Amino acid sequence: MNAHTDNIAQYNFAYLDEQTKRMIRRAILKAIAIPGYQVPFASREMPMPYGWGTGGVQVTASVIGSDDVLKVIDQGADDTTNAVSIRAFFQKVANVAVTTHTSDATIIQTRHRIPEEPLKPGQVLVYQVPIPEPLRFLEPRETETRKMHALEEYGLMHVKLYEDIAQHGHIATTFAYPVKVEGRYVMDPSPTPKFDNPKMHMSKALQLFGAGREKRIYAVPPYTSVKSLDFEDHPFEIESWEHCCGLCGSTKSYLDEIVTDDAGGRLFVCSDTDYCNTRQEQGFQGPLNSEAAE
Amino acid sequence: MTLDSIAIEGGFQNPVFDAQTIFRAVMKAMAEPGTVHQGIALASPPAPMTPEAAAIAMALCDRDTPIWLDPALADDEAVRAWLAFHTGAPLANTPADAHFVFSADPEHLIGLENFSQGSQEYPDRSATLVLQVHDLSGGEELVLEGPGIESEARFAPHPLPRHFTRQWAQNHARFPRGIDLILVSREGLAALPRSTRIISQEA
Amino acid sequence: MYVAVKGGEAAIQNAHRLLADRRRGDRNMPAITLAQIASQLSLAVDRVMSEGSLYDTGLAALAVKQARGDMIEAIFLLRAYRTTLPRFGYTRPIDTAAMLVERRLSATYKDLPGGQLLGPTFDYTHRLLDPDLAEGAEPAAPETRSEAEEAMPRVSDILANEGLIEEDGALPENREPGDITREPPEFPMERDQRLQALSRGDEGFLLALGYSTQRGYGRNHPFAGEIRIGEVDVEIDVPELDFPLTLGRIRVTECQMVNQFKGSKKVPPQFTRGYGLVFGQSERKAMAMSLCDRALRAGELDEDITAPAQDEEFVISHCDNVQATGFVEHLKLPHYVDFQAELGLVRQMRREYEERREGADTERREAAE
Numbered sequence: 073m074n075a076h077t078d079n080i081a082q083y084n085f086a087y088l089d090e091q092t093k094r095m096i097r098r099a100i101l102k103a104i105a106i107p108g109y110q111v112p113f114a115s116r117e118m119p120m121p122y123g124w125g126t127g128g129v130q131v132t133a134s135v136i137g138s139d140d141v142l143k144v145i146d147q148g149a150d151d152t153t154n155a156v157s158i159r160a161f162f163q164k165v166a167n168v169a170v171t172t173h174t175s176d177a178t179i180i181q182t183r184h185r186i187p188e189e190p191l192k193p194g195q196v197l198v199y200q201v202p203i204p205e206p207l208r209f210l211e212p213r214e215t216e217t218r219k220m221h222a223l224e225e226y227g228l229m230h231v232k233l234y235e236d237i238a239q240h241g242h243i244a245t246t247f248a249y250p251v252k253v254e255g256r257y258v259m260d261p262s263p264t265p266k267f268d269n270p271k272m273h274m275s276k277a278l279q280l281f282g283a284g285r286e287k288r289i290y291a292v293p294p295y296t297s298v299k300s301l302d303f304e305d306h307p308f309e310i311e312s313w314e315h316c317c318g319l320c321g322s323t324k325s326y327l328d329e330i331v332t333d334d335a336g337g338r339l340f341v342c343s344d345t346d347y348c349n350t351r352q353e354q355g356f357q358g359p360l361n362s363e364a365a366e
Numbered sequence: 367m368t369l370d371s372i373a374i375e376g377g378f379q380n381p382v383f384d385a386q387t388i389f390r391a392v393m394k395a396m397a398e399p400g401t402v403h404q405g406i407a408l409a410s411p412p413a414p415m416t417p418e419a420a421a422i423a424m425a426l427c428d429r430d431t432p433i434w435l436d437p438a439l440a441d442d443e444a445v446r447a448w449l450a451f452h453t454g455a456p457l458a459n460t461p462a463d464a465h466f467v468f469s470a471d472p473e474h475l476i477g478l479e480n481f482s483q484g485s486q487e488y489p490d491r492s493a494t495l496v497l498q499v500h501d502l503s504g505g506e507e508l509v510l511e512g513p514g515i516e517s518e519a520r521f522a523p524h525p526l527p528r529h530f531t532r533q534w535a536q537n538h539a540r541f542p543r544g545i546d547l548i549l550v551s552r553e554g555l556a557a558l559p560r561s562t563r564i565i566s567q568e569a
Numbered sequence: 570m571y572v573a574v575k576g577g578e579a580a581i582q583n584a585h586r587l588l589a590d591r592r593r594g595d596r597n598m599p600a601i602t603l604a605q606i607a608s609q610l611s612l613a614v615d616r617v618m619s620e621g622s623l624y625d626t627g628l629a630a631l632a633v634k635q636a637r638g639d640m641i642e643a644i645f646l647l648r649a650y651r652t653t654l655p656r657f658g659y660t661r662p663i664d665t666a667a668m669l670v671e672r673r674l675s676a677t678y679k680d681l682p683g684g685q686l687l688g689p690t691f692d693y694t695h696r697l698l699d700p701d702l703a704e705g706a707e708p709a710a711p712e713t714r715s716e717a718e719e720a721m722p723r724v725s726d727i728l729a730n731e732g733l734i735e736e737d738g739a740l741p742e743n744r745e746p747g748d749i750t751r752e753p754p755e756f757p758m759e760r761d762q763r764l765q766a767l768s769r770g771d772e773g774f775l776l777a778l779g780y781s782t783q784r785g786y787g788r789n790h791p792f793a794g795e796i797r798i799g800e801v802d803v804e805i806d807v808p809e810l811d812f813p814l815t816l817g818r819i820r821v822t823e824c825q826m827v828n829q830f831k832g833s834k835k836v837p838p839q840f841t842r843g844y845g846l847v848f849g850q851s852e853r854k855a856m857a858m859s860l861c862d863r864a865l866r867a868g869e870l871d872e873d874i875t876a877p878a879q880d881e882e883f884v885i886s887h888c889d890n891v892q893a894t895g896f897v898e899h900l901k902l903p904h905y906v907d908f909q910a911e912l913g914l915v916r917q918m919r920r921e922y923e924e925r926r927e928g929a930d931t932e933r934r935e936a937a938e
Contacts, residue, residue, distance in 0.1 A: 090382065093389075094385070095430065097389045097425075097426060099490070101393065101426075102546075104393065105561060106559075107513045135389075135390065137383065137387065137390060222485075222486040254513050257542075274516075278393075293396075293397045293561075296513040296514065297513075
């Protein structure tokens, strides 16, 4: 048998074949109609590994058109290697315009962050999700967790959070912090820091979640209630920093900690590179830049 | 024209991009219930199927999605042949087996509870209904609230299935089970997902 | 001054160039050809086809070459290609009884119609590294059968004649075979989908699970009823024709494990079966698969589910090496945002801990005064 090497490079617009896109599109529509519910879908093998954004890539590939402007971030940054790789993939297979500016994008695919700049109506935020089931680490069996969602039986999750309080004095979940969508489904926001949870609530943008390996798609329509689980005597709180961003001086953004030497030297900078760059262009300076200017 | 040529003609000009355009319009309509999305008349089916409904069928239906046609469509051989050729979708044996439902005469549509509602475990296994209406602005105004709507949304499709607000209240009460609606007219398309509540209507 | 990391794109391109160079190896040596891989590393190619679930020796050889011999990477390459292929229909079930057999053995009968046929096996080779092979010595031509071939009924058919073994399962009328690559899996699974998952499953994972059943974790008393390797016709029904069309021949390995079963009030005592079928020549995988298949039938056969190999959701959810490798290896992707969140929490908890301890110390001091 010969190797059909000449055929291998012939892929459809946005890589996926039309039948696959239809299947994913149908799943997305049901996901939007049932906010927070995980729709099973026949996830395809993608040309990048499972766990590296195949769910997000399949969702984006099914949604994207030739007029779209795509932004891809990983850890909030446009220049992390996996973000670069996924962006290059869509440039190659969909010949689509790309941007690093949050406000210019029509579709933003993300891993682990929600941009700091509030999203606008009409934008679509596509999350890459590793483990879509918020109950998975309490109950590993799909057959069981599916029943729990069906019966709205979320006691186990509250018990877990309360055990945290008993043991540590507060809830010890810092990322992938579970939320309740429109008062019905408990949902995993993907491993974003809980800092980003409030941005999901009543967002103006449509939020789509794709989990390729686990074969699930879910969604939060715009203007939808997304509440982080908490208790009256232990309300949900987001993290805060003693520092501001070293580059742009922001005190409102999520900061990455950069180790600058082996003697405890630390520097804090915005994890959202577009937000940070835009602020610097606007003339905002952090301590590091003002030192340099002096 | 022969039946064969009617069946073959009238599809998308650019199958890949037209399907994407239609899907994005439906997605936006589903995400923002009650809003109207234009530019979707991209197919030319035989009457009484409309270009808008046909474009949705082409964009979303295939071998894997049994469809059910209301009598106004099902009785038309040319419509059946056109849909079979352009989508490959099998006709559902019963309304409850259909993934998609197309109706050219929504006023006389059988009750919404006859279509697949999904199960409590798999509420996504429910039907999507595509209703061809005369217009989206000339009927009695429906005031909507729910996910996708900042405070409230209004639209006025006409005509609708009998006792629509009552039927819709029952559909919403079944949440997370229930059917989802797409309404099409020459003005474009709008959607009512099961999560939407109709809060008032002049009775 | 700190400068944000840039130039991911150039770094990726350079890494890929370096990879291509390393793959090429010493440029003073001729590059290995796909034909050489397909014919001389054929068992590697077979495994890639089997777990890649695409029968194409040329593409599988390319995948092995492109993956620098990394089996799971090669399987992944083939899967990613397979997923883009259109689906025209389903073939008829292959008829392994009509196989052109190259190897056939039964551990349950000393002799049987068609006989035992060792074929190209490693069995009974003494595992001594061969200096002649290192020197590139040409082996002697093989002996081939001259006499006309005797029919080789499957051992399961022989036992079935006596009614001593459960029958082949049959799909209900009009039911298309399940396809886990087209439908999201749902538990509990039908056996056809489960067998598909196992056939694509990782050889090492299934081997370890099969082994665990032999060591008592879900023991099912297996006998290797029959293993056969050879070529079978692949036929498809075409609506316009009243006979099936032969698409070609594929080499497969089939294992029928014969397992003990006591019978019940409704069913007379009879042997049960575990089934394994893979592309190419891989009896290790086919045997492991049949042990796992039988173990996973515990529920159906009213046996207690006590062992990992009997746990369908556990086995099927974790047997796919392309999924497993992706998720394990994704840990090398940046996680600094989440780590920062955890770091903040641990620091906060440390502060609270120190404060509590200081508070306790002060109290103790005050009490002592």
